[in-house]
Amino acid sequence: MIKQVMNEVTSSIIPCPECKVKNRVKQFRPDKIPLCAKCGVKLVSKEENDTQVWFSKSLKNISSIPDPECLGEQK
Ligand SMILES: [Zn+2]
Numbered sequence: 001m002i003k004q005v006m007n008e009v010t011s012s013i014i015p016c017p018e019c020k021v022k023n024r025v026k027q028f029r030p031d032k033i034p035l036c037a038k039c040g041v042k043l044v045s046k047e048e049n050d051t052q053v054w055f056s057k058s059l060k061n062i063s064s065i066p067d068p069e070c071l072g073e074q075k
Contacts, residue, residue, distance in 0.1 A: 012052075014043045028052035 011026045016036040023043055025034045030053050034043045044052065 016041055016043060028056055 011024050013022050014025050014034065015022050016039065018041040019036065019039045021036060021038045023034065023037050025043065028034065028049055030050065033046060033049045035041065036043055
């Protein structure tokens, strides 16, 4: 899931653990866990949400670096 975010910075697709509907999450926020659009179940855990928030922040930070090693695929 994290690798998916790395390729697609602005949004990520997260399948619902309950009904398997794929939800597009545009932005992760520290105190707002994304919910399934269909059944309202939390798509990620609190811990995972925190990780995503941290990750999107760090992506912004490294965007100024010319050739980051962690970006496997160049566009
Ligand atoms: Zn659902």
